[in-house]
Amino acid sequence: MATQTTRPPETRITAGAVTRKRARKETLIRFFVTANGAVAMIAVALIMLFLLKDAIPTFRYVSVTEFLLGRNWYPLDEIFGILAIILGSLLVTAVAILIALPVSLGCAIYIAEIAPRSVREILKPTVEILAGIPSIVIGFIGLVILSPLVKELFSLDSGLTALTGAITLAFMAMPTIISISEDAIVAVPSEYRDASLALGATHWQTISGALVPAAKSGITAAVMLGVGRAIGETMAVMMVTGNALHLPPKLFDSVRTLTATIATEMGEAVQGSAHYHALFAMGLVLFAITFAVNLAADVALRRSRR
Amino acid sequence: MVKETLGLKDIVAEKLTKREAQSGPVSANDTISIRNLSVYYGDNQAVKNVTMDIGARDITALIGPSGCGKSTFLRSMNRMNDLILGARTEGEIWLDATDVLSPATDVVELRKRVGMVFQRPNPFPKSIFDNVAYGPRVHGIRRRDQLEETVEQSLIRAALWDEVKDNLNKSAMDLSGGQQQRLCIARVLAVQPEVLLMDEPASALDPISTLRIEELMSELKKDYTIIIVTHNMQQAARVSTYTGFFLSGELIEFGLSTTIFTTPREKRTEDYVTGRFG
Amino acid sequence: MSAGISRRIYERFIYSLLAISALVVVAPVILIVYFLISRGGAGMTWEFFTSPPRNHMTEGGVFPAIVGTLYLMTGTLVFSVPVGILAAIYLTEYAKQGPFVRAVRLAIVNLAGVPSIVFGLFGLGLFVLALKFGASILAGSLTLALLVLPVIITASEEALLAVPESFRQASLALGATKWQTIQRVVLPNAVPGMITGIILGVSRAAGETAPILFTVAAYYLPSLPRSIFDQAMVLPYHLYVLVTQVPDAPPHIQWGTALTLLIIVLGMNLVATVIRLRFRRARKW
Structure with a gap:
């Protein structure tokens, strides 16, 4: 054993000028980097703030209840009831998800579990391409290809219907739902699969009985994000739904959504007018809905990662 | 490797005949004094109240089973534990007159003086030259001729120069594992440290590369204070002058390697070095 | 049986x-x-790409809209990339667990979910009106930059996390400071992954219509924009105009415009994918 030495003198190498300068620089950088980290937070706060600022004056003209539940939207007469528009958005979104969910889930299961490698390597990029097509292009195709088809198929006077919008939106929501569900299914621990197969279950019984239930949270998140995508989509839906107001909105009739109303009317609204503020209030409603949906998706996603 | 098959006692005996046994305990040249060092990860105490003195220009080996705290102990000497969330250190470490653990100590200056070689070779995905020049550059050396000189000297000292001198611009990732580890040693030497911490530097290497690293260490100890963590006891016996045996965070026994591996005082040390557990 | x-x-x-x-x-x-x-x-003729729309958009090409889209993409890049990368550096290298980080992460998730038309409203309220930039390339770029920020942060964060921890440790143990380590070791190895994310983000910006409706897009301009305070014609909005406002626009101009937009957007996606694949194959860690 090395013998105990006398303790070194209690001197400290105190930080010299170089050290201090370096430390100051590092602190400055840390501060700057952190500030940039906060930008997303500031942006969300500013979005809320600016929506509120321009939305609140609406309620000088109508009450909150009248605004949300009012049956009539005549902006030129300063009558601002958005019930029909909210229901329009909900109808198109709900039908879009009804279409997209089974297809997306089937596609996700196919990619994750069944497709041979070569097929998978074609499928995944194709889904990515679908996600990458600009909404205006999808809207254009929906307008010139899909809507005549819908008109013919259901013998309607016009092909610009809620259904056309829903089909269009379904395809826009599919990439989100497919890729997140697929991730969730692939992420299921292999013990689940092994346990199920070891009990004599077939591949399909394992998929439907063990894998999909285990991926439930992830799939829920996928659907929520799909809903968020669909309800916030603007251009495509605006081009194919005809934008007429109906209460209650019907599937085979023209329909008007929140996003389309803002997009079409903001150009005409006089800045600072009641109409202008009412459109911001509509934006606020839209923001609140998507905020809630995304929050729910985030919670589900967190649960699925655990 | 013939040496791998020799028993510990043979190795020690061989060492004793080859070179004169250390002439008594070092006292005058102590460079690192550790006093009551404890390291906690959250509620878990990984190092328990360790006190020891480590001699200058010599090799000290730290042995013990996995999870015994020897690596944590090593990493507190260059404050790498600072990087671990929730790690807390108590006690004192003195490097000459520098209070290593003091918040006032500049870790950059500290790590210049106390270099570290990691378990797995971790060269940067840069050229061989840029890897060795990394430290000097970070510390403000810009002149090309100066950098070239340092790189050459460091590679020579790390016994890698002859193998790489013609392709210094080759990616370090293309070297073999053993060469990469010697490159990492050269990279540390280029900063001109006083102390070399080696955390199982050969555990990821083949026997021949391991031997080369050991030879290199024996060479380097003329100028550097080397502390090596290993769970290869043959290695500890071969290269080190002093050995400390850790168990569950405690320093069980510390002394001349020749003693530790032949006639340890503690039963637990004897059990470990004779392979009865661990 | x-x-x-x-x-x-x-x-x-x-x-x-x-x-x-x-x-x-x-x-x-x-x-x-x-x-x-x-x-x-x-x-898709050379003339289509290089000439402006003529005769009430029933003839000519899409040259000014391509130029406007390129300007907007550049602006988006300039405003979103530095902030996005620094934010990702904050999250991977500096952030410690706590309410602030949680709030930042939640904000990124929510920003990603904000409908594009709401970005348009916000851009109108803040950049066009409150900051008095007017409908301009500046206002449009800033709006789009916020829209793609989550994409860039998320991709950059992934790229930074993929850099092995051992590189950071080696650098710090050599006495490099945290910032030196980030600058010299972490960033250079994360760049290819970041570029992929950045291209994807900017291609998304190139295809967006709703956020630029009130912030920059012009129906028709006789000349190209001269400064960042000018409005610009932009491809997606130009397609919208051609399809919905110009009843006698010939189909080949409509379809040609749509195809041009698709080529730009998917072309960038393709470039991003190629970079990602090549980088994966080339890297040795």
Whole structure:
């Protein structure tokens, strides 16, 4: 054993000028980097703030209840009831998800579990391409290809219907739902699969009985994000739904959504007018809905990662 | 490797005949004094109240089973534990007159003086030259001729120069594992440290590369204070002058390697070095 | 035995359904691309790319809209990339667990979910009106930069996390400071991954219409924009105008414009994918 030495003198190498300068620089950088980290937070706060600022004056003209539940939207007469528009958005979104969910889930299961490698390597990029097509292009195709088809198929006077919008939106929501569900299914621990197969279950019984239930949270998140995508989509839906107001909105009739109303009317609204503020209030409603949906998706996603 | 098959006692005996046994305990040249060092990860105490003195220009080996705290102990000497969330250190470490653990100590200056070689070779995905020049550059050396000189000297000292001198611009990732580890040693030497911490530097290497690293260490100890963590006891016996045996965070026994591996005082040390557990 | 056979038939049936649903997703993509190429391809002449729309958009090309889109993409890049990368550096290298980080992460998730038209409203309220930039390339770029910020942060964060921890440790142990370590070791190894994310983000910006409706897009401009305070014609909005506001616009101009936009957006996606694949193959860690 090395013998105990006398303790070194209690001197400290105190930080010299170089050290201090370096430390100051590092602190400055840390501060700057952190500030940039906060930008997303500031942006969300500013979005809320600016929506509120321009939305609140609406309620000088109508009450909150009248605004949300009012049956009539005549902006030129300063009558601002958005019930029909909210229901329009909900109808198109709900039908879009009804279409997209089974297809997306089937596609996700196919990619994750069944497709041979070569097929998978074609499928995944194709889904990515679908996600990458600009909404205006999808809207254009929906307008010139899909809507005549819908008109013919259901013998309607016009092909610009809620259904056309829903089909269009379904395809826009599919990439989100497919890729997140697929991730969730692939992420299921292999013990689940092994346990199920070891009990004599077939591949399909394992998929439907063990894998999909285990991926439930992830799939829920996928659907929520799909809903968020669909309800916030603007251009495509605006081009194919005809934008007429109906209460209650019907599937085979023209329909008007929140996003389309803002997009079409903001150009005409006089800045600072009641109409202008009412459109911001509509934006606020839209923001609140998507905020809630995304929050729910985030919670589900967190649960699925655990 | 013939040496791998020799028993510990043979190795020690061989060492004793080859070179004169250390002439008594070092006292005058102590460079690192550790006093009551404890390291906690959250509620878990990984190092328990360790006190020891480590001699200058010599090799000290730290042995013990996995999870015994020897690596944590090593990493507190260059404050790498600072990087671990929730790690807390108590006690004192003195490097000459520098209070290593003091918040006032500049870790950059500290790590210049106390270099570290990691378990797995971790060269940067840069050229061989840029890897060795990394430290000097970070510390403000810009002149090309100066950098070239340092790189050459460091590679020579790390016994890698002859193998790489013609392709210094080759990616370090293309070297073999053993060469990469010697490159990492050269990279540390280029900063001109006083102390070399080696955390199982050969555990990821083949026997021949391991031997080369050991030879290199024996060479380097003329100028550097080397502390090596290993769970290869043959290695500890071969290269080190002093050995400390850790168990569950405690320093069980510390002394001349020749003693530790032949006639340890503690039963637990004897059990470990004779392979009865661990 | 017969139970086994009927079960096999049942599973065959299920698997066919799954394959069909995959087909339902893929077929429209192929159809869309096919329609665009077959109907828009004819309009794709050199003149179409290099001349302005003429005769109330019934003749000529899309040159000013391409230029405007390029300007907007550049602006988006300038405003979103530094902030996005620094934010990602904050999250991977500096952030410690706590309420602030949680708030930042939640904000990024929510920013990603904000509808594009709401970005448009916000851009109008803040950049166009409150900051008095007017409808301009500046206002449009800033709006789009916020829209793609989450994409860039998320991709950059992934790229930073992929850099092995051992590189950071080696650098710090050599006495490098945290910032030196980030600058010299972490960032250079994360750049290829970041570039992929950045291209994807900017391609998204190039295809967006709703956020630029009130912030920059012009129906028609006789000359190219001269400064960042000018409005600009932009491809997606130009397509919207051609399809909905110009009843007698010839189909080859509409389809040609749509195809041009698709080529720009998907072309960038392709470049991003190629970079990602090449980098994966080249890296040795």
